[in-house]
Amino acid sequence: MSSSEEIKPLCKTSVSNEVVVRFDNVTKTYNLYKNDRGRFLGIFNYNKKGAFLGSVDANKSLSFEIKKGEAVAFLGCNGAGKSTALKMVTGVTHPTSGIVDVKGRVSALLELTAGFDMQLTGRENISLRGQILGLKRSDIKEMEPSIIEFAELGLYIDQPMRTYSSGMKARLGFAFAVAIEPEILVVDEALSVGDRAFQKKCIERIREIMTDENVTVLFVTHASSSAKEFCSRGIVLDQGTKVFDGGIDEATAYYESNF
Template sequence: MRRWPMSSKADAPIAVKFDHVTKTYKLYENDRQRFLSVFSSRDKRKLITKVNASNDLSFEIKKGEAVAFLGHNGAGKSTALKMITGVTFPTKGTVTVNGAVSALLELTAGFDNQLTGRENIYLRGHALGLDNEQIATLEPKVIDFADLGVYIDQPVRTYSSGMKARLGFAFAVSSDPEILVVDEALSVGDKQFQQKCFARVREIMEDEDVTVIFVTHASAAAQEFCTRGIVLEKGAMQFDGPIQEAIDFYENHG
């Protein structure tokens, strides 16, 4: 396995650290068996198998680095990101995150469909631990970026999926993240809005104090945004090094 060499950011503080992290998922015969596994004794559970979505992962990402996670479907990229964002937790090992995380992943998750778009800005802000004053400062930035017009004061249940994604993206990029987690799926709304999204992500990435973790299947996108690449396969690290070398490894061992 190739490891990342000493770099100009070698002395920078650690933003994200995985220390022998394993995330194991239990796969059951069906949803009923999965439900029974919570309440029933072990002999009544029909467990098919266990899968290590992350398998003994260890790496450090320094503050200000831009790192791409490369890998095919099922490689463990999404699981790693979910542990970084606190959506899920490791079965073994330790995940350390130092800094405020903004995630461009499941953009429409966490909305209350009965509340308006404006009210959902406050809901999401409070969920992140922001107070009313901080959210009030953030609110006009989100509204301006989302560009939903009068719909910002309509219930989210009246929104199309694209409108929800616009609001979610606007919230994520209008804050000042210390760690930005970006999924490759930035195709939000029409072409003009997509360009606006990419421009804002690039603007955030240009801030040397922001740590960027970018997940993609596309080598060109990884090369454009990142200087370092981590290649995953079946939850295990296969390569960690400069982005072009990581891309070469990924494409030659795919």
């Protein structure tokens, strides 16, 4: 999200007392293997000598609560554990230990093309994703025209997704993610979709969702300026652990002085 864009400040005027995201002593451990064969055998607790390289805790004893309507920035360097934590919010991955409790429909602008079936058409993938989320067929049909219009795919919407460019896949993924009226929105600031004109449209749509008082926003960023613009609270992560949690000005000051 370019700092050169003229953007009106975002401010939510109210936050509910209802907790919609809760992490209770959450640890996510990844086992590292020398190759895919070793990784496969590891599923059955059998490891040939030298195949298992060790374990890494992407998140360690992580605890926090986020209330409905909050806009929270997750700050940290590469490898701090931001994306892993938010993947657990979206359900893409699960904790090794601890409890992750999420209440509400989650839309993630992280890995836009994950979950698509490349053999199906774009239109068929809209239906597939909607069904996975538990949407009614009538709701999916109602959403479909706006998704197709936003993605700007034209006749390609009825072509197999294996024929799409990476940009076309990302545009469809974004269009679907912002069409489902999320209660919890997970946004990666590094998100870059399509050409400059389409990126501007994406930013405007994200901003529109983020100003909704009922939508909870979890915002992944490296930039203090973006965090201050979009969020009122910041959680700073370092090597998988929470090292600061507070108001956005204090959080960004801590981040800037320590990293």
